[in-house]
Amino acid sequence: MVKIGLSGWSDHPLLYQGTKKQQLEDYASYFSVVELDSSFYAIPRQTTVAQWVKRTLPGFEFIVKANRVMTLHSVNGVEMVDNKEQQQLFAQFIDSFSPLIEAGKLAFVLLQFPPYFSCNPANIAYLKQIRAWLPVDAAVEFRHRSWYDERFQTDLWHFLTEQNYIHTMVDQPQVGERTVPFVKQTTAAKKFMRLHGRNQAGWIQAKQTDGDGWRDVRTLYCYNEVELAELAVQLGTPSAATYVIFNNNAGGDAAANGIALQSRFKSSEQLLETRQLGLFD
Secondary structure (H helix, E strand, C coil): CEEEEEECCCCCHHHCCCCHHHHHHHHHCCCCEEEECHHHCCCCCHHHHHHHHHHCCCCCEEEEECCCCCCCCCECCECCCCHHHHHHHHHHHHHHCHHHHHHCCEEEEEEECCCCCCCCHHHHHHHHHHHHHCCCCEEEECCCHHHHCCCCHHHHHHHHHHCCEEEEEEECCCCCCCCCCCCCCCCCCCEEEEECCCCHHHHHHHHCCCHHHHHHCCCCCCCCHHHHHHHHHHHCCCCCCEEEEECCCCCCCHHHHHHHHHHCCCCHHHHHHHHHHHHHC
């Protein structure tokens, strides 16, 4: 099974047929999974999450990005290091998303660590600690190249498998130690591929851009047909649940790319049937 989706559901004009309030429903008529990124900035209310459950059909799933404090991102230059507060935040996170868990609509939690989260004993210990606080499926996305050092590869795969972490296969430009290579390695029952685009110049420019301007250039990329065909080959015929998220949306290309890749795994008649079910169910 391959589930293809996009990062967020509110920034893809190609998909919308109704009002702004119907964007989730419109999105879900095209894709059966979505990555929720707003939780990185603020954990939503449980009542809000419960509404998302009601507004989506059975079988639709959410990949939920962990809050930035949970993944040791600094907030206004300050990092939270208090163990008790961290534990409480994880508990709050699980409670808020309990409607997804109970409905079977939580695919997994995405732990995207900051570019300065390198491979060292303290960070490995933190990954172990998270497993005690987060009793659901979880994917790890590393953004520091040290995790992929050849010296650590065998131990890393063993560790992620032992801790039941899903290894995130990342497609992105290669521009230094704060970007990572695409490594097709499976460490759990579920597989996850995250596609950021291949705009090397934009990635470099984003580093030199102040404020939120980086959003306009870093993921400004449209995968062409040859690249989509290569991605389909990489996915092959998965024997396990496989999730693919397009995050190349600075120019609004994610939706078209997602539909194009999805069509390689479903016939056009199946895609149309899915859309009709979402609109008229």
